[in-house]
Structure formats: structure tokens, C-alpha cells
Amino acid sequence: MSETVLSARGLRKSYPSGDALLEVLRGVDLDVAAGESISVRGVSGSGKSTLLNLLAGLDAPDSGTVAWEGSADTGARRRAAYLGMVFQSFYLVPELDAFANVLLARRILGGVDGAARARARELLKHVGLGERAHHLPSHLSGGERQRVALARALMNSPRLILADEPTGNLDEGTGNGVVDLLLGLCLSANAALVLVTHNAAHAAKTRRSLVLHAGRLEPPFTA
Amino acid sequence: MPWYLHLALRQLFPTGRRFPFFTLISTLGVALGVALLVIVMSVMGGFAHEIRHMIVDTEGEVQIVARGGIGDYPAVVRKVESVPGVAAATPYARDEVMIRFNDKPAYPLLRGLDLDSVERVTRLGRYVRAGSLDDLDDDSIILSGQLAASIGARVGDTVEVYSPLIISKLAADEVFLPRQVRVVGILEIGHQQLDSSTVYGTLRLAQDLYGLGSTVHGIDVRLNPGVNEDDAAARINAVLPEDIRALSWEDSFSDFLWVLNLERGMIFFLLLFIVIVAAFSVTSSLLISVVRKTREIGLLSALGARPIHVAACFCAQGLFIGVLGTAAGLVLGFTALAVRNDIVLWIMKVTQRQEVLRRFYQFSELPSHTSGATVGLIVVLTIAISTLAGLLPAWKAARLKPVEALRSE
Ligand SMILES: Nc1ncnc2c1ncn2[C@@H]1O[C@H](COP(=O)(O)OP(=O)(O)OP(=O)(O)O)[C@@H](O)[C@H]1O
Ligand SMILES: [Mg+2]
Numbered sequence: 001m002s003e004t005v006l007s008a009r010g011l012r013k014s015y016p017s018g019d020a021l022l023e024v025l026r027g028v029d030l031d032v033a034a035g036e037s038i039s040v041r042g043v044s045g046s047g048k049s050t051l052l053n054l055l056a057g058l059d060a061p062d063s064g065t066v067a068w069e070g071s072a073d074t075g076a077r078r079r080a081a082y083l084g085m086v087f088q089s090f091y092l093v094p095e096l097d098a099f100a101n102v103l104l105a106r107r108i109l110g111g112v113d114g115a116a117r118a119r120a121r122e123l124l125k126h127v128g129l130g131e132r133a134h135h136l137p138s139h140l141s142g143g144e145r146q147r148v149a150l151a152r153a154l155m156n157s158p159r160l161i162l163a164d165e166p167t168g169n170l171d172e173g174t175g176n177g178v179v180d181l182l183l184g185l186c187l188s189a190n191a192a193l194v195l196v197t198h199n200a201a202h203a204a205k206t207r208r209s210l211v212l213h214a215g216r217l218e219p220p221f222t223a
Numbered sequence: 224m225p226w227y228l229h230l231a232l233r234q235l236f237p238t239g240r241r242f243p244f245f246t247l248i249s250t251l252g253v254a255l256g257v258a259l260l261v262i263v264m265s266v267m268g269g270f271a272h273e274i275r276h277m278i279v280d281t282e283g284e285v286q287i288v289a290r291g292g293i294g295d296y297p298a299v300v301r302k303v304e305s306v307p308g309v310a311a312a313t314p315y316a317r318d319e320v321m322i323r324f325n326d327k328p329a330y331p332l333l334r335g336l337d338l339d340s341v342e343r344v345t346r347l348g349r350y351v352r353a354g355s356l357d358d359l360d361d362d363s364i365i366l367s368g369q370l371a372a373s374i375g376a377r378v379g380d381t382v383e384v385y386s387p388l389i390i391s392k393l394a395a396d397e398v399f400l401p402r403q404v405r406v407v408g409i410l411e412i413g414h415q416q417l418d419s420s421t422v423y424g425t426l427r428l429a430q431d432l433y434g435l436g437s438t439v440h441g442i443d444v445r446l447n448p449g450v451n452e453d454d455a456a457a458r459i460n461a462v463l464p465e466d467i468r469a470l471s472w473e474d475s476f477s478d479f480l481w482v483l484n485l486e487r488g489m490i491f492f493l494l495l496f497i498v499i500v501a502a503f504s505v506t507s508s509l510l511i512s513v514v515r516k517t518r519e520i521g522l523l524s525a526l527g528a529r530p531i532h533v534a535a536c537f538c539a540q541g542l543f544i545g546v547l548g549t550a551a552g553l554v555l556g557f558t559a560l561a562v563r564n565d566i567v568l569w570i571m572k573v574t575q576r577q578e579v580l581r582r583f584y585q586f587s588e589l590p591s592h593t594s595g596a597t598v599g600l601i602v603v604l605t606i607a608i609s610t611l612a613g614l615l616p617a618w619k620a621a622r623l624k625p626v627e628a629l630r631s632e
Contacts (some may be wrong), residue, residue, distance in 0.1 A: 049630075058525060058625040080527025087629070091522040093230070095237035107226035108526050136239060152526075 002178030003069065005192045006032040006055060011064035013050055017104065021098070024050050032160065034060035037186060037193040039203035041220070048196045053164050053210065054082060057104045058191030069159065084161040084191070087166035087181070090221040091135040091144040098124060098148045099133040105155035116155075123151035127181060143174035144146045148180065154185055161186055167202065179205065226392075227532045231539035234512070245508050250548045252501030253609060257552020260601045261593070262559050267487050268597065269590025274483070278472050279410050280346040283443035284452045285459060286475045287312075289467040292438040296621040299467065300340075300442060308450035311343035314439040316429035321385040322366075322422065323401070331367070331420035333384070335429020340543045344445040347410065347423070354378045361431075364404050365549050366425040368411035380406045387433035387504075404430065444469070462603030491597075498605050502612035505544055509537055509616035513623075520620055521628025532619035541613025544604040552605070553598070563589050 011028040014021045024047035028092075032038060040047050053059040055066055057074025066074055068082055084105075092101045102120040106112050123135050127147035129140075137145055146166060153161055163182060167175030179195070179202045186193040196205055203209045210217045243265040256477055293299055296314045303312045316335040330368045338359060342348060348356045352368060359365060364384070366376060376382055392399045410423060430436065446455050452471035457468040475481060513520070523533055559566070567589050570576075 053626045053629075056525065058629070068486065077527045077528075079525075083527070083582075084307075089518070091518055091525075091629075092356050093233075093519055093522075095233045096230075097238050100233070100238070103524050104226065104230070107229060108523070108528050108532075134238075139416045208501075 003034055003067055004031050004193075005165045006030065007070075009065050011054055011066070012062045013047070014058075014062060015052060021123070023025055023215055025061070026055070028212075028215070028217050030055075030210075030217055032192045033195060034159065035187070036208065037183060037206040038208045038210060039195045039196060039197055039206040040122050040210050040212055040217070041200070047215065048212050051217075052164050052194065052196060056085060056162050060214055065181045073148075080105070081156050082159055084156070084158040086153050086161065086163040086166045088165040090137070090142075090149045090169075092136055092145055092148055092152075094137050097134045097136050098129055098140065099208050100154055101137070102151045105152050116144070116157065120151070120155060122210065123154055126185070127151045142170050143178060143206050146170060146178050149187060150178070150182055151194050153213055154189055155193070157189060158191055159195045161191050163193065165169070165196050167197065167199065175191060175199070175202070224258075225532070225535075226528070227536035228539050229478060231536045231543060233454050234536075235540055235543055241283050241407060246544070246547075249501070249505045249508060249544045250551060252504055253498060253544060253548025254551035254555055256497035256501050257549050257601060257605050258493070258559065259497060260491065260557030261553060261563065261598065262489065262563075263490060263494055264469075264597050264601070265556075265560055265565070265591045265593040266589060267490060268592040268594055271483055271487070273413075273590050274380050275472075277538060278476055278479045280349065282472065282475075283313075283344045285309075285446065285456050285469050287442040287459065287467060287469045288442060290362070290439055292435065293442065293467060294438050296439045296442065297438075299463070301455050301465065302462050303442060303444060303469075306454045306455070306462060308446050308458065310445045310447050311340060312444045313340035313344040314426065314442050316426055316435055316438075316440045316442070318387060318433050320422070320432060322370075322374065322382050323385070324374045324376045325439040329370055329374050329420060331370050331422045331462050333429055333432065334362070334421055334423050335422055335426040337426045344443050349406045350412050350480065350507070351410050354406075356408065359423070359425060361425050361427045362404055363424070364407035364428070365409040365410050366406055367421045369410050371406070371409050380407060386434075388432065388434050391564070401500070402428075404428070404522045418599055418626060427589060435625065438588035439477035443575035448515075457476060457502040495604065495608075498608055499597055501548070502541075502608045505541055505609060505612040506615055509540060509613055510619065512540075513537065513616045513620045515556040517628045517631045520623050521631070524625035525629065530621040533623075537617040537620050538610060538613040541616075542606065544608025544612040545612075549602050549605045553602075559591075560591050560593070563591060564617075 008030040008155040014023040015110050016022070026092055028051060040048055040051070054061050057066065057079055067073060068078070070075060076198055093104060098102060102168055104115065105111060106116045106120070121130070121133060124130055127150055129144060130149055132140065132144065137148070140148065166182065167178055170178060182193065182195070183205055191204070195202065197203055209220050211220050237243060287303065288392050293314070300314060303309055306324065312405065317332055319330060320333045351365065352608070354365065356365070381403055384404055387400045389399050400568045402617045404424070421464050426439065446452065452473065456471045462468065520533055
């Protein structure tokens with residue numbers, strides 16, 4: 001039996017909007033098994049990013065719970081080791097070269113040693129940037145930057161990767177490559193993946209597809 | 224190295240670019256403040272050091288005084304000279320007189336020197352500009368430069384000296400004649416406050432003018448090199464009767480030294496504001512940086528960074544600028560001190576004021592004396608102020624909500 005790396009129960013989140021409340025999430029339940037890949041689709045503004053942030057422990061729900069491997073501790077210290085995140089905008093630190101950006105994840109976790117450096121180099125090679133390790137983000141293309149971000153997300157061998165529209169800023173061909181790379185990396189690292197995407201083809205590549213609709217996660221409507 | 228220090232260094236010195244603008248300008252601001260503090264405090268310290276020399280050269284390291292004078296001074300001198308650490312002692316008499324030359328009066332202090340011992344205690348001879356201390360006898364005096372200039376007397380002239388005794392003699396209806404003395408030298412110590420208006424004569428002349436008999440007003444003491452003045456004064460006091468007290472020169476001139484120290488303290492405080500203003504510019508640059516890097520700060524949270532460490536990253540940038548600016552400032556300051564005389568010479572040449580400086584200060588060179596404690600204070604304060612400069616930006620960064628930071632455009 002595979003254990004559950006992430007379980008969310010009854011997540012609710014609303015934002016004040018003028019005088020009214022904008023109810024974005026109205027009771028989201030989600031279980032992610034180890035090594036599993038899940039895609040989440042939904043129209044713009046449906047609350048996908050909001051949901052991911054709750055799952056990552058970056059924001060607190062109005063009600064409901066998030067647990068990682070059964071523990072409700074989603075604090076910063078645990079996040080560094082447990083979770084990898086990828087975003088639509090790649091968020092590389094501009095002063096650090098590709099290698100240092102990947103290694104930054106380990107620096108924050110603590111314990112940069114020879115093995116960590118070797119792993120960062122290995123990961124960069126894996127995402128096809130072995131030769132570009134010492135280039136600054138400003139000297140890399142969008143696709144290359146996102147691949148650096150993928151390597152960074154995997155640096156600490158997380159149990160779970162949360163990816164928020166990682167191909168949103170990339171052209172189709174590049175985007176396909178990045179998603180394939182992401183799925184492959186998660187598979188070989190046995191990391192679970194929650195992939196938020198607008199792209200049905202990308203969603204189809206994950207084991208399970210869900211849609212965020214009217215504040216709830218539902219199986220996709222199939223005609 | 225913790226990640227926040229590493230990132231702070233990288234933000235100040237990004238890979239590839241050697242010295243970015245922000246780092247350069249901020250460091251320069253701090254460095255200028257430090258350099259100026261070091262230079263000004265050293266030169267002021269130099270002047271203070273010169274003043275110490277002037278005092279010790281003219282009155283010894285320890286001054287012995289007694290209310291109502293010292294009667295049997297040869298015995299006291301012998302006693303004092305037997306105290307360990309004492310090199311020599313010389314008695315003196317000192318009081319006000321009136322001097323007249325060509326109908327121009329002046330009211331200086333006349334200091335009566337014991338010619339046998341004065342050269343063993345003081346280095347007055349060194350400050351005689353015209354004439355010589357050796358020419359002094361009971362019918363001659365040496366004038367301070369300022370006084371000589373104000374009454375127009377020169378070496379070889381004869382001046383009249385009126386003593387305070389004139390009052391009592393007039394009261395007793397006695398005939399009173401002023402003492403006619405020759406000017407045999409002009410003496411300039413070089414500091415206005417020390418030099419204002421003193422004339423020097425023999426001890427006998429002074430005793431006669433004041434009607435002292437064989438009493439003296441005090442005894443100046445020179446110590447062997449390296450002997451602590453306060454310890455020596457205490458040892459001397461131990462062998463002297465209660466009514467005769469020895470004071471180290473620092474105690475004798477404590478009022479004067481207090482004013483000097485106050486001056487230095489004020490200047491230090493004012494110059495420190497350069498560092499503070501530089502720190503303000505560091506603060507505003509770092510605040511801009513926090514705003515510019517909002518999304519990165521969000522990312523750091525997503526990577527598991529704790530707010531306190533995010534804060535430390537920005538505080539550390541202030542600290543590093545402080546350390547770097549201090550180091551650069553020290554180099555700049557000490558370099559400027561090393562070539563200070565060339566700078567002064569150049570300014571003199573450009574402004575053609577060489578003579579004024581020489582006349583006013585007697586120093587043909589700009590003195591400099593750097594105290595380790597002062598430099599230490601400058602270093603500590605500058606680094607502390609620079610680190611404080613990072614505090615507000617750090618606080619701003621730590622307060623950013625991760626979600627909002629990631630969402631910001
Ligand atoms: N801090 C906030 N304050 C107010 N409203 C917010 C805030 N954050 C999100 N919202 C609103 O919540 C809704 C969901 O936003 P969210 O970013 O989760 O959508 P999304 O599904 O990720 O959209 P997209 O596909 O465009 O990225 C939106 O209507 C948004 O305007
Ligand atoms: Mg979104």
C-alpha cells in the first residue's frame with residue numbers, strides 16, 4: 001500500500017472583494033499518494049494558485065486542514081526538505097548563476113557539501129544544462145530558466161512537487177519538453193506531482209486529472 | 224556559510240559583475256565618513272600631543288604647589304629628588320607684574336627660574352627664538368613673543384618692571400622706583416593659551432619683586448623616561464608635608480585638557496553624522512532592493528526560508544557595507560595622514576599662506592597622533608550604524624507574506 005504524501009480536507013478560502021466575500025475554494029479534498037502525478041485544470045481565476053499555496057503551507061486556509069505524510073506541520077523548516085515548487089515565472093535569483101540557484105535550495109535547507117554540489121551538477125546535466133551551469137539567469141532562455149527551476153525543485157529530493165503552470169510562459173514545443181522532463185524527473189525520484197496546467201495534452205500525461213470548478217475539485221467532465 | 228550571508232554577499236557582488244553601483248556608492252559614502260574621522264581625530268590628537276610636549280617641556284611632568292609658598296625649598300627639592308623615578312626638580316616663583324616700554328604697559332605673569340636647575344627640568348631653551356636663556360641674569364628678562372610684539376620691545380631694549388609691592392609701598396608713603404631690566408630673549412611656546420603673556424626672569428629677580436625673601440611658589444619636577452606621572456605624584460606626596468601637594472601635569476592642567484577633550488568629542492560627534500547620512504542612503508537603497516526583489520523573497524519562502532533569515536540577508540548587506548566601508552575608510556584615512564604634509568605644503572603653495580601657518584602654529588608640519596581607542600571606536604560605531612541601516616529594510620522583507628510576494632508584479 002502506498003502512503004499518502006499529501007492530504008487536504010475541506011479547504012476553504014475566500015478573499016474580501018469590495019463589500020462581499022469572494023469564495024474561491026469551497027471545500028477542497030485531495031489525497032496524493034507517493035509518486036503519484038495529478039493534474040489540476042480550471043479556468044483562470046478558479047483558484048488553482050490559491051489551492052497550491054495552501055497545499056504548500058505558504059498561506060493558511062479559512063478552514064480545513066493540510067497534512068504532509070499525516071503531519072500538519074507545513075512550516076518553513078519542513079517545507080525546505082519536503083516540498084519542491086515550480087512557478088509560471090521562474091523566480092530565479094538574478095545574482096546567482098544556474099548552479100548556485102539550484103544549490104540555493106540546499107543552502108536554505110542547510111548542509112551544502114561535496115555531495116550536494118555533485119547532485120546540483122548532476123541535476124543540471126539531467127535537465128540538459130550541464131554546459132550552462134555558470135551562466136546567469138539573464139543569459140538563459142525562458143525554457144532553460146524553467147529547467148533550472150525544475151532542477152532546483154528536485155535538489156532536496158522532495159516527496160512532493162507542486163507546479164503552478166510551469167509552461168505558462170513558454171512556447172508549445174518548449175513547454176512540452178519541460179512537462180516531459182518534469183514528469184520524468186518526478187518518476188525517477190519517486191516524487192509525487194501536482195501539476196496545475198491549462199493544457200489538456202499536458203494534463204493527459206499525468207496519472208490522474210482533476211478540474212477545479214466552483215471551488216471544488218472534480219474529475220474532468222467527459223463527454 | 225548560512226544561505227542568507229551567502230546571498231547577501233552575492234547581492235552585493237553578483238557573479239560576473241565586479242563592483243556594482245549600489246555597493247560602490249554605499250561603500251564610498253561610509254568610507255569617506257570613516258576616513259574623515261580618522262584624519263581629523265588624528266590631527267587633533269597630534270595637536271593635543273604637541274600640547275602635552277609644550278606643557279611638559281616648560282613645567283615638567285609633575286608640579287608641586289603649596290598654599291602660601293614653600294619656605295625651605297632646598298630641603299623640599301632634595302626630598303623630592305630622592306623619590307624614585309624623579310630625575311630633577313626646580314623651584315620657581317610666579318606672580319603678576321606690570322611691564323612698561325615706551326609708555327606701553329602690559330600685565331604678564333613673571334616666572335622666576337632657578338638658573339642652576341631649570342635646564343635639568345624644563346626644555347625652555349628650545350623655545351627661545353631670539354637671544355638665549357644663558358644670557359639671563361638678575362637684571363634681565365625674556366619676553367614671550369606675543370607680549371614683545373604688543374609693546375614693541377626687542378632683544379637689547381630696556382623695559383621697566385613694576386611689582387605688586389608698589390601698592391603697599393605707596394600706602395606706606397615710600398618712594399618707589401620700577402626695576403630697569405634688559406630684554407635678553409624672546410620665547411615662544413607656540414600655543415596661544417599657554418603662551419599668552421608670560422615673561423621669564425631669575426628666581427632672585429622674582430623673589431625681590433614680590434618681596435618673597437627666600438620663599439618660592441612651587442617646584443616643577445621632571446621624571447625619568449617612562450615613569451607614570453600619577454604614580455610619581457603619589458610617591459612624592461607621600462614624602463611631603465600635608466600643605467605641599469604634587470600634581471601630575473594632567474591634573475594641574477585638567478581644566479585646559481577638559482576643554483581640549485570636549486572639542487574633540489564635539490568634532491567626533493559632528494563627523495559621525497557623515498557616517499549616519501551614508502547609512503541613510505544604504506537604508507533607502509536596500510528598501511528599494513526589497514521592493515524590487517519582492518517576488519524573490521516570496522520564492523525564498525517557498526524554498527523554506529524563515530522570515531528571520533530573510534531579514535538577516537538584508538541586515539547582513541548593511542553589515543558588509545559597513546565592514547567594507549570601514550576598511551576602505553581606514554586605508555584612505557591613513558594614506559591621507561601619511562601624505563598630510565605634502566597636502567598642506569601644496570595648499571600653502573596654492574594659497575601662498577605658508578608664513579601665516581608657521582607664525583600661528585609654530586609647527587612647520589601638521590602633527591598627527593592616532594589613538595588606537597579612537598580608531599576602535601570609529602570602527603565599532605561605523606559597523607554598528609551600517610548594520611542598523613539594514614534593519615528597516617530587513618523588517619520590511621521579513622513582514623512580506625509569501626503568497627502576496629509571489630503574486631506581486
Ligand atoms: N490576495 C488576494 N486578494 C483578493 N483576491 C484574491 C487574492 N488572491 C487571489 N484572489 C482572487 O482569487 C481568485 C483565484 O485566484 P488564483 O490566482 O488562485 O486563480 P488561478 O486559478 O490560479 O488563475 P490563473 O489560471 O489565472 O492563474 C481570483 O479571482 C483572484 O482575483
Ligand atoms: Mg494561477
